[in-house]
Amino acid sequence: MSAVPSPADLPDYLSSLNDAQRAAVLAGTAPGDSDGPLLVIAGAGTGKTSTLAHRVAHLLMQGVAPDALLLLTFSRRAAEEMTRRVQRIVAAASPRLAPIAAAGIPWSGTFHGVGARLLRDYAGSIGLDPAFTIHDREDSADLLNLVRHEQGLSTKAKRFPLKGTCLSIYSAVVNTCSPLDEVLRTTFPWCAEWETELKALFRGYVEAKQAQQVLDYDDLLLYWSQMVSEPLIAGELSARFRHVLVDEYQDTNRLQASILRAIKPDGRGLTVVGDDAQSIYSFRGATVRNILDFPMQFDPPARRITLEQNYRSIPPLLDAANAVIAEAGEGFDKRLWSARTGGQKPLLVSVRDEADQAAFVVEQILARRESGLKLKSQAVLFRTASHSIRLEVELTRRNIPFVKYGGLKFLEAAHVKDVLSLLRWAQNLRDRVSGFRAIQLLAGIGPKGAARILDNLDAAPPGAALLAEQPVTEGVRAAWMEFASLIEAAGASGAAWPGSGEALMHWYETQMDRLYEDALVRAADVRQLALLAATYPSRERFLSELTLDPPEVTSDAPGKPLLDEDYLILSTIHSAKGREWPAVSVLNVVDGGIPSEMSTGSQAEIDEERRLLYVAMTRAKDQLELLVPQRFHLTGQSAVGDRHVYAGRTRFIPNRLLPRFEQRSWPRADPEGVKPMSVSEARIDIAAKMRAMWG
């Protein structure tokens, strides 16, 4: 391993980095230096994004072609942000290379998004129809439900698990690479008695997907990992992608790790970046073991570089966050420090109930805005989307605009689902779930009519089915013919994009008045979708990227302000990943809130809840307040249903950590329990009466 060159010998574009960041950028890139596996452990706020962007830029500056890089991020937004940063760095450093960087990094995106593209490229070699459609969670649950009905499982005397639970079990088996009986025993013990039926259901589900040429989210990873178990394909990908860089590695699952291992068995050219203390996605099958065990997977072990200088938060906030995470067991040893000075300890504010919590938060937010801090610089974070309802009511009452992340997703809005099902069905007429929804958008065709048409299409030999010839009643015929020709035009190979999609969306807009009362508001989203469609090179890319990583905000979201306005950020902690704000309030920091009432089963779950609190606390730059309502509303599946409980401060802040916080109660109790009144508020002037007694 060569020594890190001194800053004086380095190009200008690396001068803003600290030593550890620079080492992470340069590792294995100098001639003669080993390009063995690299693990960058980046504590919260230590500049992970910036470091990874510099590493990518540095590789480009060294002449690596953009399409020889595979850049895997947690969200599409993160990939876009990373690309922009790389472009800025290269543009400033080299006018010659700027145009190359400006064209972007073609193979960047989420594991699922990249997987979808590779599967289409290799479809021929793995027996897949390249026109396959991708189902989102809801579509998958619907298809699973169809199979569940067909197998008579919905009419069992004893209640069989519902479609959502079945899908979660299926997904857990796939993503954790664990056998069904183990997943049932450890995570879904109340469903263990149905093991045989579940196995048959999942077999039926897989067969249905194959017959209809649809893949679900999990299939994208599963097929990809199966595909690279074929040494020829793995070798091809390994040669094509000289460098594979993975962000947020702590939130990957076993399948993802196995894909990387297959492509880069000796780890050469593989860089993973992450923070074990911020692993918060085990409910999706992610395992913190991936990052903890990464170094020893290789021989010699991977090189490890740790970033510890935090640029985000003032020292008292870091002290408190460090203390909270230090209570956890295993983890890479690191102590974040900040070169910033001064600042206040985080507040631990005790309030009576959730109404007072909302009132306190609003009071603080307004006071900060009064002193010049924009609403956009302030965020309120919570464990579960429902925790903010009380606050949302209060904000609406006080006319304070806000945007909420992590609640209703764009894709879950009915009208967006309608458009996607139209496009998906046009792409793949065998996709029953999409077809079933799309056909019923026509006036006069219900579930029975739709099912009949789909059965007919299924029975026709591939490629021979004609939509126009399908049986519909006379009253619907003219509308059906128009619809059929639009679908066929949009689905034809070589159909112009985005034109063919726009024609379908335009047709859909003409139906909306009949379908929705608030059609006007929803139509704005459809137009937004059409604009978005125009930024993708093909229907396939548009559909897969939107399905896999949809925008977060819709017109359905309450109180959505105009985008140029100032607005407060409300977010679940999960959706706050990777972000930062000057002031942060965290709601319901009580047992039952964090840790969530649903997640107190195993030590692993408790540890993950602790990391969630850590993630929330480390989003704050200057001011942080943790709210502790004494009365807290539980909504869990308890025998007695919803209930209020007297909650205690979260177990993650035991008494010994209290000195790291400033404790407050709100509203502040008056010493005598009587609120003093100003003279002008007095109802009766006793003093005057006394004087009057004496003339």
Ligand SMILES: Nc1ncnc2c1ncn2[C@@H]1O[C@H](COP(=O)(O)OP(=O)(O)OP(=O)(O)O)[C@@H](O)[C@H]1O
């Ligand atoms: N070398 C540096 N000099 C000055 N500021 C820096 C440097 N590196 C990072 N920063 C700043 O530190 C802040 C945190 O960086 P970034 O968001 O990349 O952190 P992160 O490691 O991704 O955080 P997290 O994992 O907590 O989301 C940003 O405001 C960034 O501009």
